Amino acid sequence: MKIAVDTLGSDLGSQPIVEAILNFLKENSDVEIIAFGKKEELSLLEGKCEIIDARDVVPMEAGPFEVLHLKNSSMCQAVKATKEKGYDAVISAGSTGGFLSAATLTLKLLPGIKRAALISPFPTFVKGKKMVVLDIGASNENSAEELYQFAIMGQLYSKAVFNTQEPKTYLLSNGTEDHKGSPLVQEAHKLFKERNMEGFMGNKEARNALDGTVDVLVCDGFTGNVFLKSSEGMAKWMGNMVKSAFKKNLWSKLGYLHVKKGINEISETLDYKSTGGAMLLGVNGVVVKAHGNSDAFSFKNALRVARSMVLANVNEKIKEGLAANE
Amino acid sequence: MKIAVDTLGSDLGSQPIVEAILNFLKENSDVEIIAFGKKEELSLLEGKCEIIDARDVVPMEAGPFEVLHLKNSSMCQAVKATKEKGYDAVISAGSTGGFLSAATLTLKLLPGIKRAALISPFPTFVKGKKMVVLDIGASNENSAEELYQFAIMGQLYSKAVFNTQEPKTYLLSNGTEDHKGSPLVQEAHKLFKERNMEGFMGNKEARNALDGTVDVLVCDGFTGNVFLKSSEGMAKWMGNMVKSAFKKNLWSKLGYLHVKKGINEISETLDYKSTGGAMLLGVNGVVVKAHGNSDAFSFKNALRVARSMVLANVNEKIKEGLAANE
Numbered sequence: 001m002k003i004a005v006d007t008l009g010s011d012l013g014s015q016p017i018v019e020a021i022l023n024f025l026k027e028n029s030d031v032e033i034i035a036f037g038k039k040e041e042l043s044l045l046e047g048k049c050e051i052i053d054a055r056d057v058v059p060m061e062a063g064p065f066e067v068l069h070l071k072n073s074s075m076c077q078a079v080k081a082t083k084e085k086g087y088d089a090v091i092s093a094g095s096t097g098g099f100l101s102a103a104t105l106t107l108k109l110l111p112g113i114k115r116a117a118l119i120s121p122f123p124t125f126v127k128g129k130k131m132v133v134l135d136i137g138a139s140n141e142n143s144a145e146e147l148y149q150f151a152i153m154g155q156l157y158s159k160a161v162f163n164t165q166e167p168k169t170y171l172l173s174n175g176t177e178d179h180k181g182s183p184l185v186q187e188a189h190k191l192f193k194e195r196n197m198e199g200f201m202g203n204k205e206a207r208n209a210l211d212g213t214v215d216v217l218v219c220d221g222f223t224g225n226v227f228l229k230s231s232e233g234m235a236k237w238m239g240n241m242v243k244s245a246f247k248k249n250l251w252s253k254l255g256y257l258h259v260k261k262g263i264n265e266i267s268e269t270l271d272y273k274s275t276g277g278a279m280l281l282g283v284n285g286v287v288v289k290a291h292g293n294s295d296a297f298s299f300k301n302a303l304r305v306a307r308s309m310v311l312a313n314v315n316e317k318i319k320e321g322l323a324a325n326e
Numbered sequence: 327m328k329i330a331v332d333t334l335g336s337d338l339g340s341q342p343i344v345e346a347i348l349n350f351l352k353e354n355s356d357v358e359i360i361a362f363g364k365k366e367e368l369s370l371l372e373g374k375c376e377i378i379d380a381r382d383v384v385p386m387e388a389g390p391f392e393v394l395h396l397k398n399s400s401m402c403q404a405v406k407a408t409k410e411k412g413y414d415a416v417i418s419a420g421s422t423g424g425f426l427s428a429a430t431l432t433l434k435l436l437p438g439i440k441r442a443a444l445i446s447p448f449p450t451f452v453k454g455k456k457m458v459v460l461d462i463g464a465s466n467e468n469s470a471e472e473l474y475q476f477a478i479m480g481q482l483y484s485k486a487v488f489n490t491q492e493p494k495t496y497l498l499s500n501g502t503e504d505h506k507g508s509p510l511v512q513e514a515h516k517l518f519k520e521r522n523m524e525g526f527m528g529n530k531e532a533r534n535a536l537d538g539t540v541d542v543l544v545c546d547g548f549t550g551n552v553f554l555k556s557s558e559g560m561a562k563w564m565g566n567m568v569k570s571a572f573k574k575n576l577w578s579k580l581g582y583l584h585v586k587k588g589i590n591e592i593s594e595t596l597d598y599k600s601t602g603g604a605m606l607l608g609v610n611g612v613v614v615k616a617h618g619n620s621d622a623f624s625f626k627n628a629l630r631v632a633r634s635m636v637l638a639n640v641n642e643k644i645k646e647g648l649a650a651n652e
Binding site: 125140174208221229235242 | 387389498503505512532533534537554558559562
């Protein structure tokens with residue numbers, strides 16, 4: 001298995017990525033890495049993996065057109081080589097917009113797919129149970145037909161990666177009743193029902209979306225992004241408040257020692273870094289977008305995610321599944 | 327000051343509302359309450375306030391048209407009396423959709439207002455600092471022009487109730503850059519700039535919306551609802567996890583005694599019940615929607631909110647402010 005890695009353009013620079021690659025390779029002898037970036041920053045990788053000197057950086061806020069002019073960037077080179085040399089996956093922690101457009105334009109959409117979607121695994125309130133949400137931000141707006149394809153792709157992902165039997169699928173809405181929702185959600189709801197989508201359970205409110213009843217949560221990219229980031233912001237805030245509450249005095253510090261394990265369990269469940277990042281579904285290849293502020297732990301998880309997507313043959317299953325749902 | 331109270335249709339029944347009224351009246355001798363509901367459930371209020379026997383209940387999920395056929399309901403009677411007798415405010419913990427349509431159709435929109443908006447105060451990560459978010463669910467979709475009016479109304483509310491000097495106003499978006507957002511947000515962003523809206527600071531991501539930099543957060547009703555409920559769901563989940571982490575063993579229970587105060591501070595900051603509910607801005611009257619599951623504490627806060635909106639003369643200020651922004 002060959003994975004192309006863009007080492008430039010993330011918030012914390014290439015060093016955590018180098019560290020992640022080294023750790024990942026130690027544990028996964030079945031994977032070869034091809035690292036794209038500034039040669040002198042990748043010296044620790046010499047002898048461990050192939051290094052391609054590609055020195056241009058795609059700025060964090062690069063738009064879809066800007067990135068196409070940066071042909072010599074590590075990002076574009078990594079994507080291009082993935083296409084041309086048939087690598088199994090490509091990963092970047094750089095500009096989301098840039099990476100998504102480079103990947104979509106170069107690798108192309110799967111046959112019949114109208115829009116690619118960013119999908120992310122989410123923790124739920126039920127320990128050990130994961131769900132997926134899509135689209136969390138590849139698009140700014142979507143049609144009902146696109147939401148239908150997102151649902152099908154999300155179900156196939158859930159089956160392939162989490163071994164779900166019949167993934168329970170919901171539309172993210174402002175109420176549980178069938179008629180609730182934005183005009184888009186109302187239209188999608190009708191469409192899902194008309195086509196007798198397997199596992200479609202109706203609407204779910206954001207408040208209960210993580211209660212463990214959902215396997216696949218479907219929404220347009222703008223709403224999904226708001227959902228993801230609201231949850232993230234609140235979780236971070238509460239985590240900090242709990243920590244500072246424990247620092248109040250000697251007694252509370254002693255108390256903390258005794259609940260640390262519990263608190264750590266919470267943090268692990270909620271740590272979006274442990275999910276490694278988001279995957280772009282619907283393109284011809286495994287594309288993983290690691291967090292912009294990836295540390296070595298987070299980026300290693302992104303590498304793991306890519307490996308398991310390749311092993312689970314997610315894209316082949318999506319192709320077959322889409323054909324079956326035509 | 328006279329406040330009409332609908333005592334039917336909430337999740338917990340009329341008893342918590344009766345208790346809230348009694349407690350509220352003890353502390354606020356300047357307010358008269360007119361209670362609408364089933365006479366026999368309101369016997370404790372006899373001699374304390376006017377009681378109007380109105381026995382029909384608007385179901386929680388009543389649509390806008392359904393509610394109009396329930397003319398004898400406590401909800402419709404309370405709204406109608408507010409209009410006809412010129413009461414200062416009306417409050418209900420019943421069906422949100424039903425109450426909003428009854429209030430809008432009976433009391434009418436303020437001159438020039440295209441859509442009413444539900445506004446809610448929000449805690450922020452900065453202790454003591456509150457912000458407002460609107461619309462959190464009166465509409466399913468909005469135009470850029472409507473978002474403009476929401477922003478102006480939100481600013482006037484923030485000035486009147488929180489004494490903000492120049493309320494810092496943001497659009498909720500999926501990125502901070504000017505060009506980011508759904509087509510609606512992009513259009514609204516341009517409009518806010520073209521009209522040189524005072525205090526308009528640009529886009530804010532959901533992740534940072536509660537960081538204390540925002541006074542007024544503007545969004546369409548569907549997105550606002552997702553934002554509100556994602557934050558609420560995550561806060562509730564983490565609160566429960568922290569509590570159960572403390573219950574693990576004797577030591578952690580002892581630890582809990584020492585951090586209880588800190589944890590309580592967190593819960594109070596986050597308790598949406600302490601905000602009492604949401605206000606409908608843009609209609610000719612003070613309209614407060616208490617939480618559907620209001621207990622006595624929560625409903626008393628809703629009464630407080632109504633009183634302070636009347637005292638702050640919010641509607642007059644909105645009327646003047648809108649005229650000035652024409």
